[in-house]
Amino acid sequence: MEETLAIEKEFKLLFSRNYRQLCSYAYTFLKDIDSSEDVVQEIFIKIWEKQKMAIGTTQLKYYLFSAVRNNCLTRIQKDKRNFLQELNDEDAAEEIKLALESNEPISNTRDLIAKAMNLLPPKCREVFLLSRLSGQTYLQIADSLGISVKTVENQMGKAIKLLKIFAKEHNIYSIMLCLIYFGSYFLENIGVFH
């Protein structure tokens, strides 16, 4: 009898399209899944209470990522946790290598890449992760982080460069090619690569 209102559908859609990405973005700050989900859920509830008019607009998606960032930073300040340690960019590639060598073997490409992303220099990582999780343009990222478009572009380039070095060193994507050539022989040995 009572039809679901369009705004409710929009709201559900906004949630299902962005929830996991937003939590993942929150996680890059908070390093804790439960807190990340909390922060994102609070934002959705606030939107319903105060920004209902904006539901269904494209800007809202970008607002969501900014809101997650701000709320995470506020939360961290409250928790007085020191979450980012500035690293010298030049050290980053070395850092990735060292960190991986000291850890247990990871066989899965995505886990390797995730690990590598975590080891990017903080500023670079922040820009790169926001870009990959939100799909925003350079301009939107620049706006929400309060930096210049050129800086965004530089950090994106730096991230790719470092991830490339990492991928080559760890033969991530060459494994796929090798598989095509040598077939099942390698299947048993993928676990050795790290």
Added chain:
Amino acid sequence: MDDKVQIQEIIIRHLNGEASQEENLQLDQWLAQSPDHVQEFELIKNIWEDTATAALIPVNEPKAWENIRSQTIGNETKVIKLFPWKKTWSIAAAVLLLITVGYFILKPSETAWQETIARDGNKKIRLGDGTLISIRKGSTIAIPQNYGTAIRQVKLTGEGYFEVTHNAQKPFSVITDKSLVKDIGTAFLVKSSGEKDEVTVMEGEVSFCDKKETLSPILMKANESATLFNTTLQKNKADTGNILSWRSGILVFQNTALAKVAKDIKDYYNIPMEVPARLATTEITATFNNESLAQVVKELGLLTGLAIQLNNNKIVVAE
């Protein structure tokens, strides 16, 4: 070296969907130059694609949605919907029944009115005889506790749409502060605002007069409209276009002048729209189905090519 940096920037822009046509062309040429370039491109593309999924953390989406829903949509459902088959409303209905019964026991000689306020959204109420009443957000409907036993009369403040189950023995009527609307088997809209009452008939026939029945009632048929203003009762040309938009969520414009569009939008979203006189006759053809105001404003701008913006709770139109 500089070239290498530059081409990498272009590759990333390309992957992010931001490369210009010229840059895409440049990239094509670069790829055609050597198989190494293709391999380099493939490597970056693989990294690009994997980083989007690799950064995702496992979350409990259904649980999260349930939590959000219960504090947003679910929270309001309690107020908007008045149907006993919804769990929350069974409780509300039971409470209402208790109150009504209690009231009835205490004051058996007076008619008890059960009042329903559409506080947070439109409300639909199905009465025992099958009559369906929709009241607009902000409106109030009062239904007598003995509705249907002898008479079928309801009290309305604001705006309501009535789809009445016909019963010749027990005519249905709506009273407002000012007027009395009697149905003769029908669907009709009553809009009772500060200074005037307006009735529009969709189906069937109604009779419309002032509350004290001092004026001779007007008989109205489908697609007719009439207003009661002070002591004047008058038939108008019915504007059936968007008068039920508040109920359906659909706004339809067909070669409609911008001034009228502004009126309907104000009526629906309760946000004024200022149209400069010289643009008032600009015609618009569009259908908006349950869209947000922001979306409507955006689409109107695209349709007309005018600068239409939402600013400080009003819509401003400029060339």
